[in-house]
Amino acid sequence: MKSEISMAVIRRLPRYYRYLGELLDEGVAKISSKELSNLMKVTASQIRQDLNNFGGFGQQGYGYNVEYLYLEIGKILGLNKINNMILIGAGNLGQALANYPAFRKRGFNLIGIFDKNPKIIGLQIGGLEVLDVDKLEQFIKQNEVDIAILTIPKNGTLEIATLLTNWGIKGLWNFSPTDLFIPNVQIENVNLSQSLMTLAYQIHNKNSSNS
Amino acid sequence: MKSEISMAVIRRLPRYYRYLGELLDEGVAKISSKELSNLMKVTASQIRQDLNNFGGFGQQGYGYNVEYLYLEIGKILGLNKINNMILIGAGNLGQALANYPAFRKRGFNLIGIFDKNPKIIGLQIGGLEVLDVDKLEQFIKQNEVDIAILTIPKNGTLEIATLLTNWGIKGLWNFSPTDLFIPNVQIENVNLSQSLMTLAYQIHNKNSSNS
Numbered sequence: 001m002k003s004e005i006s007m008a009v010i011r012r013l014p015r016y017y018r019y020l021g022e023l024l025d026e027g028v029a030k031i032s033s034k035e036l037s038n039l040m041k042v043t044a045s046q047i048r049q050d051l052n053n054f055g056g057f058g059q060q061g062y063g064y065n066v067e068y069l070y071l072e073i074g075k076i077l078g079l080n081k082i083n084n085m086i087l088i089g090a091g092n093l094g095q096a097l098a099n100y101p102a103f104r105k106r107g108f109n110l111i112g113i114f115d116k117n118p119k120i121i122g123l124q125i126g127g128l129e130v131l132d133v134d135k136l137e138q139f140i141k142q143n144e145v146d147i148a149i150l151t152i153p154k155n156g157t158l159e160i161a162t163l164l165t166n167w168g169i170k171g172l173w174n175f176s177p178t179d180l181f182i183p184n185v186q187i188e189n190v191n192l193s194q195s196l197m198t199l200a201y202q203i204h205n206k207n208s209s210n211s
Numbered sequence: 212m213k214s215e216i217s218m219a220v221i222r223r224l225p226r227y228y229r230y231l232g233e234l235l236d237e238g239v240a241k242i243s244s245k246e247l248s249n250l251m252k253v254t255a256s257q258i259r260q261d262l263n264n265f266g267g268f269g270q271q272g273y274g275y276n277v278e279y280l281y282l283e284i285g286k287i288l289g290l291n292k293i294n295n296m297i298l299i300g301a302g303n304l305g306q307a308l309a310n311y312p313a314f315r316k317r318g319f320n321l322i323g324i325f326d327k328n329p330k331i332i333g334l335q336i337g338g339l340e341v342l343d344v345d346k347l348e349q350f351i352k353q354n355e356v357d358i359a360i361l362t363i364p365k366n367g368t369l370e371i372a373t374l375l376t377n378w379g380i381k382g383l384w385n386f387s388p389t390d391l392f393i394p395n396v397q398i399e400n401v402n403l404s405q406s407l408m409t410l411a412y413q414i415h416n417k418n419s420s421n422s
Binding site for chain 2: 041096
């Protein structure tokens, strides 16, 4: 079943998860697809279609049980397990991510930080000592690491991503402005420059009649 | 013409721009859609279709002039103008973005940084002094600001985003984990937690048969 689900649906799941978590925090026990639709500004039919990919979760005329749906979507996303992460590249962005509290709350556990800059190695960041990138292979063999966060310059990214994949890392969260095409590893790219350029397009093309 | 172009096409433009910029740096003068297709791992027909939205740029049997296409896509994206930005929230992520060199290179010019934390106000970040958020309205009235980067906690985001829109900001680059629905402003959300959860899904569902 799962292999047929499109990436477009999968990309929407974390958003459902976030809204359901907020409803849960507010003490909401039940919600109809129409209410959820108003809140999330998507159609009720899209919500029903998306959730039907995973078996539905709702009873006709009753709505969704918020806690149950939250936990089930969490399981689908793999958030019922601890996902151990390492971070490679402890520059400004790497340090910001290492200190981001929202990840740990969802079971993403940062267990190692690596850099090659002698000025950064040995620093304490987010409660961890930055290790020399030379110790990476040994660390991965001695610890169960699921995800590597790549916050390194473009030039070294492909080489280190390939090594990490060979050493058994399952997922790469790549902030480097380069596209990785590597088999046997899941890759999620976050390209901040591309996001900003998309915003620039929207500004200049929406306002072109006013300016 | 422009209003008919889908967001899917627009989101691909910055990627073309990035690849063309790299080709230009390497001294490549001409490229066929087939060569570009191999490089970018998208079909040649998608490249032709995407670029045809903006008038084509290629001559049959000749290929694309790299520099011309790079500059034209840059114009479409609004990168031939200076886009002045301010940053609100000079925490870890805000500081990382303020120090990100790739933005300035593309004409995104950070001209103000604001925070409400007295411990942060007055610090120098990325060559700018962090100002009290109380000075925001005055600053926007005295400077031409196109984009505001929001790296603030979720709770204050809607309020400040609404004020910024009323004060004439054209675009919000929102890193806060909350969805903004505000008329008369362009919004680009970067939700890092959602990106990480998508990666978790891919890891747990691709490897489920192996583990």
